[in-house]
Amino acid sequence: MAAPKGRFARYLDTVDVTALSTRDYTDADVTAALGRENRDLADLAVLLSPAGTARIEDIAQAARATTLRRFGRAVRLYAPLYVSNACLSSCTYCGFAKDLAISRRTLTVDEVEQEAGLLTGRGFRHLLLVAGEHRVEVSQDYLVEIIERLRPLVPSLSIETQTWSDDTYQRLVAAGLEGVVHYQETYDRTRYGETHTAGWKRDYDRRLNSTELAGEAGVRRLGVGALLGLAADWRADVLSVAAHAAFLVKNFWRTEVTVSLPRIKPSMSGYQPLVPVSDAQYVQALSALRLFEPEAGIVLSTREPAALRDGLVRIAVTTMSAGSSTEPGGYSAPGVATEQFSISDERSPAEVAAMLEKAGYEPVWKDAFPLVG
Numbered sequence: 001m002a003a004p005k006g007r008f009a010r011y012l013d014t015v016d017v018t019a020l021s022t023r024d025y026t027d028a029d030v031t032a033a034l035g036r037e038n039r040d041l042a043d044l045a046v047l048l049s050p051a052g053t054a055r056i057e058d059i060a061q062a063a064r065a066t067t068l069r070r071f072g073r074a075v076r077l078y079a080p081l082y083v084s085n086a087c088l089s090s091c092t093y094c095g096f097a098k099d100l101a102i103s104r105r106t107l108t109v110d111e112v113e114q115e116a117g118l119l120t121g122r123g124f125r126h127l128l129l130v131a132g133e134h135r136v137e138v139s140q141d142y143l144v145e146i147i148e149r150l151r152p153l154v155p156s157l158s159i160e161t162q163t164w165s166d167d168t169y170q171r172l173v174a175a176g177l178e179g180v181v182h183y184q185e186t187y188d189r190t191r192y193g194e195t196h197t198a199g200w201k202r203d204y205d206r207r208l209n210s211t212e213l214a215g216e217a218g219v220r221r222l223g224v225g226a227l228l229g230l231a232a233d234w235r236a237d238v239l240s241v242a243a244h245a246a247f248l249v250k251n252f253w254r255t256e257v258t259v260s261l262p263r264i265k266p267s268m269s270g271y272q273p274l275v276p277v278s279d280a281q282y283v284q285a286l287s288a289l290r291l292f293e294p295e296a297g298i299v300l301s302t303r304e305p306a307a308l309r310d311g312l313v314r315i316a317v318t319t320m321s322a323g324s325s326t327e328p329g330g331y332s333a334p335g336v337a338t339e340q341f342s343i344s345d346e347r348s349p350a351e352v353a354a355m356l357e358k359a360g361y362e363p364v365w366k367d368a369f370p371l372v373g
Contacts, residue, residue: 006209008247012187015243020045021235030055034062039292044242047288048235056284063287063316070294075356076319076364077349078126079119080160080301082328083107083146085337087132089162089199091185093230095267095326095340096132098199102268102338105328106137112146116153118331122323122349125366126156128181130326130340133162133201140168144175151176155366158221162200163210169217179221180214182207183260186231187240195230211244215252222248223299225260228282229273238285245289245296258297258319261285265303265341279308283315290316302343309345310355322352 005013025046033043034055046052047059084106087096095102107115112129119127129146131138138161147157158179159172169180186192189204196202211222224244226237241259248257263282264273277285286298297318300309309320325331327339347355353363 003203003206003209005205006212007251008212008244009205009208011247012240012243015041017187017236017239017243018233021048021233021239025049025051027051027054034058041239041243041292044239044288044292045235047291048238048285052288053280053284056280056287059291060283060287060315063290064314066290066294067316067318071297071318073361074364075313075317075361076126076367077124077353078128078319078321079122079124079349080128080130080321080324080326081112081115081119082130082326082330082340083112084131084134084138085328085340086134086137087199088135089133089201090197091201092195092197093227093264093267093269093271095269095338097269100268103336105337107328109142109145109149111329113149113153115329115331116150120153123353123365124349125154127154127158128179129157129159129161131161133199135162135200138162140164140171143172147172147175147177158223163206164213166213166217169214169219173218177219179223180211180219181223182210183225183227183262184208184240184244185227187226187237188231188233191231211248215248215255219255221256221258222252223258223260224248225262227264228261228277228285229264229275232275234275234277234281234285238289242289242292245293249293249295256297257295258299259289259293260299260301261289262301262303265344267341268338282308283312286312286316302345303341305344306347310359313356313361314359320352322347322349
């Protein structure tokens with residue numbers, strides 16, 4: 001049975017993001033949106049529009065000033081740690097999809113600890129545990145055991161796995177979990193149904209409700225995002241992500257909220273973006289997001305090329321991964337299992353940290369005060 005709609009899903013039903021994203025805007029509209037102190041979704045739609053593309057330098061400069069005022073020159077570094085590519089869901093764009101003939105592997109807890117040891121040796125103290133959607137091989141007991149094992153070694157642990165019930169989130173928090181990341185992939189219900197053809201992830205509302213459940217369970221870092229290129233109207237997805245982030249900031253004010261807009265990369269799925277998002281549009285999207293929700297962190301992964309990442313750090317990004325592997329066990333034994341997708345920035349963590357320092361930013365490996373414990 002499909003999950004009932006949560007609070008944000010009911011709110012999103014009241015917003016016509018398609019009308020906002022497709023309306024014609026003028027240069028005067030962009031000037032007005034840039035001049036406002038507090039911006040609403042209508043202002044964000046203006047900044048994301050083709051009229052905004054023509055003013056991208058102004059939007060990026062305003063975003064840079066806002067980022068420096070709110071976050072200073074500190075950029076948090078993290079690493080994804082893939083624990084399993086087993087999956088029971090069929091998502092047309094994903095390299096881990098159930099029906100793909102790939103080399104699958106689920107790490108033992110000892111193997112996860114070995115991978116974490118390699119990453120902490122490279123400086124990381126923020127790890128994101130990632131897995132395909134397989135509630136048997138990646139059970140709540142398995143995750144609890146991993147978190148309890150890693151907690152003395154890693155101060156900040158987050159998960160990007162399938163969605164869970166509020167009871168499970170409470171149990172994971174009690175074990176030491178700090179953050180939960182759930183990408184809606186696309187907020188377009190029709191497109192969501194077309195690209196999620198089977199499995200637990202097919203339930204749109206269960207997916208959308210998950211960050212509310214995690215927040216109510218006491219998770220202290222919540223991450224949301226959309227996979228750009230999945231739906232034809234990328235601007236509508238950015239508007240929905242922004243509305244989602246603003247909802248979480250308002251309703252979970254003691255929680256850190258982050259936003260990410262990954263673009264589709266090559267994978268075993270063979271999926272090609274429905275509508276490619278150019279580098280210029282990508283810069284526009286992240287800059288406009290910063291101006292709409294100044295309190296949210298913006299996360300940038302190694303999906304994006306090095307030169308673009310270097311530029312975005314100076315505009316809007318507050319958290320980035322480095323030296324990533326998207327393969328379970330890929331840090332200690334690469335080439336055994338299939339990766340989820342290819343990364344673009346292949347620099348080592350030390351090289352990324354050196355880039356930040358050269359640009360006048362501080363690479364933050366560990367927060368001064370852990371949020372949990």
